[in-house]
Amino acid sequence: MNIPLIDLTTQYKNLRTEINAAIQAVLDRGDFILGQDVTKLEEEFAAYCGTKYAVGLDSGLSALELSLRAFDIGSGHEVILPAHTFTATAAAITFSGATPVFVDVDPETMTIDVKKIEVAITPRTKAILPVHLYGLPADMHAISAIAKKHNLVVVEDACQGHGAYYKGQRAGALGDAAGFSFYPTKNLGAYGDAGMVTTNDAKVAETIRALRNCGQRVKNVHELAPFNHRLDSIQAAILRVKLKYLDEWIASRRRLASLYNKLLSGSDLVLPAELPDYQHVYHLYVIRSKNRDALQSYLKDHGVGTAIHYPTPVHLQPFYTKGEDKHGQFPVAEQACNEILSLPMYPELTEEQVEIVASEITGMMVSAV
Numbered sequence: 001m002n003i004p005l006i007d008l009t010t011q012y013k014n015l016r017t018e019i020n021a022a023i024q025a026v027l028d029r030g031d032f033i034l035g036q037d038v039t040k041l042e043e044e045f046a047a048y049c050g051t052k053y054a055v056g057l058d059s060g061l062s063a064l065e066l067s068l069r070a071f072d073i074g075s076g077h078e079v080i081l082p083a084h085t086f087t088a089t090a091a092a093i094t095f096s097g098a099t100p101v102f103v104d105v106d107p108e109t110m111t112i113d114v115k116k117i118e119v120a121i122t123p124r125t126k127a128i129l130p131v132h133l134y135g136l137p138a139d140m141h142a143i144s145a146i147a148k149k150h151n152l153v154v155v156e157d158a159c160q161g162h163g164a165y166y167k168g169q170r171a172g173a174l175g176d177a178a179g180f181s182f183y184p185t186k187n188l189g190a191y192g193d194a195g196m197v198t199t200n201d202a203k204v205a206e207t208i209r210a211l212r213n214c215g216q217r218v219k220n221v222h223e224l225a226p227f228n229h230r231l232d233s234i235q236a237a238i239l240r241v242k243l244k245y246l247d248e249w250i251a252s253r254r255r256l257a258s259l260y261n262k263l264l265s266g267s268d269l270v271l272p273a274e275l276p277d278y279q280h281v282y283h284l285y286v287i288r289s290k291n292r293d294a295l296q297s298y299l300k301d302h303g304v305g306t307a308i309h310y311p312t313p314v315h316l317q318p319f320y321t322k323g324e325d326k327h328g329q330f331p332v333a334e335q336a337c338n339e340i341l342s343l344p345m346y347p348e349l350t351e352e353q354v355e356i357v358a359s360e361i362t363g364m365m366v367s368a369v
């Protein structure tokens with residue numbers, strides 16, 4: 001029996017009629033780019049996150065990059081981010097023209113270590129870009145307090161955090177702006193590339209609307225940088241269908257995660273942090289093991305799909321080391337990358353499948369003793 005890390009086909013099968021009808025309606029209308037489904041998705045997603053505005057874009061990466069640009073962050077500026085994240089967090093900073101400044105992560109939560117942010121601030125620092133890694137919000141109140149003291153902008157990387165809660169507020173409403181990705185495997189995923197910015201700042205929303213569409217605030221007046229980061233209407237139509245089910249899917253992910261937690265609690269694995277006043281949405285269910293590589297190959301041999309998110313911290317990626325040896329700069333992130341393993345997690349995974357994965361893991365640990 002094979003249990004994949006993720007399965008996108010069951011969800012489509014369940015929603016086939018609704019999704020096909022939504023796509024057909026776009027085909028019949030012909031408003032393929034920035035059409036009526038884009039406008040409606042923006043309204044519905046802003047309402048879901050509890051923000052005044054949402055702007056649809058073509059990816060999570062461009063959502064983060066345009067957010068920084070809308071705050072006039074670029075060349076000569078520095079932006080602080082965690083060393084342990086997906087490369088796109090740093091790429092957004094690089095493409096804005098600013099310099100990414102990495103900070104180590106907290107050993108328990110794996111999100112940016114708020115105690116290490118202030119020492120990284122320089123006169124060139126303009127923003128903090130925390131990541132709600134794996135679906136667990138970063139410690140946003142602590143981050144906002146530091147930002148306020150140093151007059152910095154906070155842009156959330158919420159690309160893994162759709163629907164996550166932190167102290168009564170949803171991801172997307174916790175900073176000055178937030179970037180979301182609707183890459184197909186995300187908790188809210190399109191059937192192609194798509195993204196969104198949420199914000200309560202009218203000027204930022206308006207600037208991003210212009211930036212995504214050839215720099216036009218007014219038709220045929222190309223005032224700002226003439227990018228193309230538009231969202232297509234077929235993706236928006238699919239996302240509107242799926243948004244209605246997001247909370248149900250999050251509940252399912254949380255139920256499966258708590259079953260994993262229960263079944264693996266006696267082992268010597270480090271399990272994901274569940275914190276009071278945080279709602280982790282388990283985009284990924286990530287455990288830590290000192291014998292990660294052996295565990296991963298054992299599970300592979302027993303038909304269980306796993307992955308490593310991510311095997312290399314961003315500061316050690318060749319694009320950022322520029323040939324220098326940067327090992328040892330962020331020890332917590334570097335150690336985490338050697339120990340983390342993502343187990344099967346998606347809303348349609350069954351409890352029986354979780355039980356099988358857990359028993360394979362505990363069985364392997366018993367036989368290794």
Ligand SMILES: *Cc1c(COP(=O)(O)O)cnc(C)c1O
Binds near residue numbers: 180181
């Ligand atoms: C997916 C992801 C991104 C980038 O999103 P794309 O839509 O693939 O551009 C950025 N940051 C994090 C943490 C992500 O998981």
